[in-house]
Amino acid sequence: MMDRAEAERIVLSKGWLAAQPPAFQAALFRESGLLRFRKGETVYLSGSGPGGLYGVVQGSFGTYVSTRFSGPDLSHILRPGWWFGEGPTLGSETRLIGVRAMEASFALHLPLAAGRALVRDPDAARSVSEISRLGMQVAVMNVSELLIRRVDRRLGAVLLRVSGAAENGVLRPTGDVRLTQGDLARMANASRDLVNRMLARFEAAGWVRLGYNRIAILDPEATARFAYQREWHRVAVPCAAIDAAEPGCPAAAMAG
Template identity: 65%
Template sequence: MACGAGRDASRLDGDAAGTATAWRHHPAMDRRAAEAILLSRGWLPDQPADFQAALLAGAEPRHFRKGEVVFQAGDGPGGLYGIVAGSFGTYVSTPYSAPALSHILHPGWWCGEGPALGGPKRVLTVRSMESSWAMHLPYEAARALVLSNPAAARSVGQLGQIAMRVAIANVAQLMIRRADRRIGAVLLRVTGALDEAALAPTGDIRLTQLEIARMANASRNLVNKSLAQFEAAGWVRLGYNRIAVLDSAALADFAYQRG
């Protein structure tokens, strides 16, 4: 999937939460605020300090309108993007199928590392799901960073490992036969309520029933019915094109038939 976050990148705490929410619709993004968000969550905080400094020094804030394509499968080499506010959707495709929404990336996630690691073309499509901000490291700077030393290459390479874990989870969830359980499992992943083995509630996440239906390979009617059941059980809170996971452990028990 060529995108990664590392530690859970949809849960915002304290000042980082307020900053990311406030900047989503702001006409300008303060560089220091953007860097603070990316250094507080996801993949980047776990990297060496000199790597963090080098990456951020070459990056600039960029705004994306709702629906704007960040990059497209088949595009030539391009740079890295670290999401600061809003959300990006990742779309997978094959030579025989149109792009299909597969995952949602939240603040703290990075994507687009493939070309920096030597990939000749983009392998997926990324689109802004709402008004969003990201820090963009151009291709030349990203490639130079990877080639600067083995440690930097390992750091960027970790994004591919993170993306592979998400892809494996995606496939495993789509193999859940019962639709309501499959919907619950997908909901945990795309909201960030389930990050590897860790479970936690989320804030309000921009997500529509149609998007959930597409990612869970279920009808919209089934999604609507399942979400109503989840809300009645106290597991989620629903709003207009918004959802918050309140009891991720209970939802996971249901989705994965635990306990």
């Protein structure tokens, strides 16, 4: 069972809440409770009514997007330090996305009434609205990644984002994080078979370490250089690490 003091320590060590004023942090903690979610449990659905604000303490939560014509589709994975569900706290009457637990997880929960009382203070409202800005940054990254035409590079970019290796614009290695190859294939808009082969080649290049439904990013810098292919990102990539038949990977040279 997760200890409440440990839960607070985790969300104060990273992410949105860590950057807020101490008085705001204390006010949020006074009104929030710690919830446990089973693997696969729905937190809320797109289009559902208003509810509270959540902060990831342990585990991970998938965000699902829907339109009138498609979805729900897995788009991102929220890991410890991320907060979500701020819309109703700020006055929205419906949820724009759906969220469910990707594994057994814990989250802090600020109920709707307490959240709306908190944001009567303009400074507190500005603090909570920052969550929406962070979410928009992720949405822009998501769209940008899906516009990468080459699937192996697109996979690398998505992998950095959803693993947490590229949070806040800073590349960091990760420990083992829960991420199935099927989930990654859906988020990268690629076949599972192709994702399996590409991940094996990323592992052979020393960029990642694969486990059962787990992955660790060992070399995010090399992965980013390969994924984004900017002039200052160019990296010598052994063709054994990717498909030698792909454009940009002549038999003896660089990818890109």
